[in-house]
Structure formats: C-alpha cells, structure tokens
Amino acid sequence: MTNIARNFTDIKHHMTLVQDSICQALEKASGDKFKTDEWNYKQGKGGGLTKVITGDVIEKGGVNFSAVEGRINEKLAKKMKVSSNTEFFATGVSLVLHPKNPFVPTVHMNIRYIDTGEKWWVGGGIDMTPYYPNIDDIKHFHLTLKKVCDQHRADYYEKFKKWCDEYFFIKHRNEARGVGGIFFDYINDDWQKNFNFVLDLGNSFNDSYIPILNARKDIAYSEENRKFQYYRRGRYVEFNLIYDRGTLFGLETQGRIESILMSLPPLASWVYDYKPTAGTAEAEIYKYLTPQNWV
Amino acid sequence: MTNIARNFTDIKHHMTLVQDSICQALEKASGDKFKTDEWNYKQGKGGGLTKVITGDVIEKGGVNFSAVEGRINEKLAKKMKVSSNTEFFATGVSLVLHPKNPFVPTVHMNIRYIDTGEKWWVGGGIDMTPYYPNIDDIKHFHLTLKKVCDQHRADYYEKFKKWCDEYFFIKHRNEARGVGGIFFDYINDDWQKNFNFVLDLGNSFNDSYIPILNARKDIAYSEENRKFQYYRRGRYVEFNLIYDRGTLFGLETQGRIESILMSLPPLASWVYDYKPTAGTAEAEIYKYLTPQNWV
Secondary structure, three states, X not given: OOOOOOOHHHHHHHHHHHHHHHHHHHHHHHOOOOXXXXXXXXXXXXXXXXXXXXXXXXXXXXXXXXXXXXXXXXXXHHHHOXXXXXXXXXXXXXXXXXXXXXXXXXXEEEEEEEEOOOOEEEEEEEEEEOOOOOHHHHHHHHHHHHHHHHOOOOOHHHHHHHHHHXXXXXXXHOEEOOOOEEEEEEEOOOHHHHHHHHHHHHHOHHXXXXXXXXXXXXXXXXHHHHHHHHHHHHHHHHHHHHOOHXXXXXXXXXXXXXXXXXXXXXXXXXXXXOOOOOOOHHHHHHHOOOOOOOO | OOOOOOOHHHHHHHHHHHHHHHHHHHHHHHOOOOEEEEEEOOOOEEEEEEEEEOOOOEEEEEEEEEEEEEEOOHHHHHHHOOOOOOEEXXXXXXXXXXXXXXXXXXXXXXXXXXXXXXXEEEEEEEEEEOOOOOHHHHHHHHHHHHHHHHOOOOOHHHHHHHHHHHHOEEHHHOEEOOOOEEEEEEEOOOHHHHHHHHHHHHHOHHHHOHHHHHHHOOXXXXXXXXXXXXXXXXXXXXXXXXXXXXXXXXXXXXXXHHHHHHHOOOOEOOOOOOOOOOOOOOOHHHHOOOOOOOO
C-alpha cells in the first residue's frame, strides 16, 4: 500500500499516473497514438485532460482525467448529505473503449474521489460488454478484479460485483449491459485504504482488460459480425443515455459534453424486432446477459 | 369537417384510415412494401398494428397505430388531473421515417387521443430534421402545417409552432432537433373540432412531407454525406432517449419496446468533438437549429 497524503496535489498526481499508465498500455497494444485535449471547468477551478484514440484496433476510445473545484449543487448535496453550496474537490479517471474487432469486448472503467474538506468519498467501477463472448476472457476479467478486491477486504468482490450487476442493467430490455465487473460508490471508512483501493483498481486495468484485447484483436471477422456489433452497441447507447447517472448528471450540470458523450460508440444501429437465430454465434451473448457467478 | 361520433369504434376507424393513407403514399413514393406486426396490450385490452418499411428510399421507417384500454397509472393520472386507476381508452398514430438519402429530412408525426369517459384530450405534432437543409422544403413544410392550423383556429400555428420549438430542443447541445413543425397536447375545448383537427393534421402528412421525399430522394450523394447523416442521427438518438416524454413513458410503463424504439435510426455515429469546417455543406444545418420563423 502506497502512503499518500490527503492533499489535492498528491491525489491528482496519483490519478494522472493511472491515466498515463493505461494510455501507454493501449498505445502499445493498438499501435495508435492518443490525442490530448485540455479543458477548463467553467463553473469553478481546474479542468481535465481528455485523451482520445481512434484507429483499427480501438475504433473509438477515451481515457479522461479531471480534477475540479467548485460548489456542490443542490441535487448532489442531498445525495451526499452535505449542505448545498459546500465547496468540493472532485477528481477521477474514466475510460470507455469501443474496439473495432467485434470479438473484442467494449470496456468501461471509472475511479473517482470527492472531498469537501470535512468529508470525502471514493467510488469506481469497471464492466465489460462482449459481443461474441468468450468464457475464458470473462473468467480472467472477473478473477483479476476479485484479486484486487481480496487484497483490500474479503467482502468487496461479492458486494461490488452485485452492485455492478444491479447498476449496469437495461431494465426495458431486461438484459444486463454485459458480463459485469465491479461497481461501488460513496465508500469512506478509511482514507488511506480506500484511496489505495481505487488506485489499485485503476492500475489493474492493464491486467484485467489489455490481455483480452491483445488475444482477440486480430481474429478475422465478417461484415455480419460488424453488423451485430453495431446492433449490440445500440444497447450501450440506450443504457448510457437512459440510465447512466454519471452521464445524465454531467449533462444536467452542463459538464463538458464531448468528454461526457465520448462513451458513445462510433457506429451503432437499431434494427426493428431483430432476434438472432437460435444456435448462431450471435445468439450466444444472450445467455450471458443475466447476472451470474463467473469465478 | 367530418361529423364523427365519440365512440371507440368510430375513433379507432378514423385513426386507422390515417395510418392506411400514409402507408399507401409511402409505398408509392418508395416502391417498397410495409410489413405489419399485430400486437396485444398486455396491461389491458386492445393493442396495435406496427407497420415497418425498410429499403433504399426509406432506410428504416415505422407507422404505428395503437388503441388500448386499461387503467391509468399514478404518474399519468397526476398529469391529467384524474384519480389514479381511472379507466382510459387511448389511441393514436405515430410515425418516424429515416430516409436513406442524406438530402431527405427525417420526419416524425404523432396524433393521439385519450378518453376516460368523463374527460378526453387530443394531442399531436409533426417535426422535420434535415441533414442538408433546403429552405424551400422547410417553407413548404411549415406553410402546409400553417394551412391546416389556420382552418381550425387563427392562433394554432403560432402557438403550436412555439410549443414544438420548445419541446424538440436538445438542451445539452443547445440545438433544436431540426427545423420544427407543430406540437400540442391536452387540448379539449370542443370534441368535434379538436378531433377533426388531429385527423386533418394526420391527413396533411401526404402534402407536407411526401413532396419533399419525392423531390430529394434521387439526389446523388457521397459516402461523406452519409457519414454526416449518421453523425447527425446521433443527435436524434440523444433527444429520443434523454428527453422524449413519449419514449421514456413507454419504457417506464413497459410498453412494446420494439414499437417505442422504432424511432431510433438504422445507423448512427458519434465522433469525438466533430465540428464541420465553416463554409462546407455540412456546416449549413447549424444555422437552422435555432428556432426561427419559416413562413
């Protein structure tokens, strides 16, 4: 466990290290380079670094870092049980990758930290959305997350996996967004341990996801595979625009639109009443979209 | 003005006539045939006829008719100022067309009627979303709507056009969804006149939109034009999934998902921080996405 001081400079520094390490691993795996956009937070101090990658391996991907200071709005204040207008510092790293190859799952990860001086919280999560699922990939992904969790608290994996299954669920389709992962929010029992946990989660991305990307990115695929990927990406759009609290909160509070909606896929399709034929490779995924134990 | 009796059979009959007449006009204009799905309303009596067209003129389009009877849920009861659990009859025709040619605008129309025995209301609207705007088309579209409105009440067009501009606005983008049209809801001052007004609106579709489709459907277009259309269709998805009350209400009340989400485009794309170069054909539309007078 790294000993970290609870001051904004150190906290930001550790967050940017996570962003850098992930971006380096993704550049190595894809052969493409990230482009960087620096932006300022209009409603207060600070801003962010949005890093975007586009190419034949990652068709569209973004790894965002932000660190902002301002005053908490009414809605968030209620949720956080602090008086509205309280000063806050918030920082985090979030990523969504839409790989081009339909045999590589889409992935999302987010680690976040909020501090009001008096109180503080950490939150985060990671979840994977395959199109053509591979059970070994899913097991590897979950086992890696379980390992990170187990190093911190014995009940984290079970608890946070369940939280993830509940959160990333597309109610109107009665389908999970994918094969889950972990999700947690407003954790604040031990500053040093909790902050180290989110950093460990961030740093585990190169172990949980990158090997899957490397193993599947060169599989040959057909136009039909791509079409199915576009179709399933439609579900990703549905989840993010209808249910994702982070997205909706960002839009309501006039965050930086392009950074918030970076999670949306480069191409998505909606086909009226489409159902894959039983027994085809396209029908496989539907067996995986019910929360279940993977480890 | 057609004299119509306020009974469910007659009301439904007139609604289906609107659906039929529009579908015939679209089949003639496109050379393609609609496929029909009949469905039952699980939470009560009745159901609907979903008609879907897919082809080289209309890439994806649906013209829905539904007529259902049931008990009003709490949320809607509050809005309609009736006690919850009140019996209701609701019927309507709704359509969304996503043409393939990027020079043809996307269009949406909806006419609806609700009756609780004691009370009743009509509502409806139509709005157009071009990718490469043509001022003559927009003027023709709005003038046709104005004509329909003016035949019923002198203040309808101005009032309902404003309502449309306010409703079909994508707040987080600070952009209108398109060039507007008209929108109105919970109108109930004179049964015969109000019901005839929604029918006239429905029947005006073949005058307002079909001529635009016919005039533009064979314009040559490039892959770049298509890409821009995919990109702008992303905004349509954003509006429908984040703001459209009909869509969200349908999803919350477990309506027939495939009929509700039929409004979503066959292909849509999101490109990080895309802005068309000033002076290009792609930059044109942005001058049109601020509510303005067209007639």
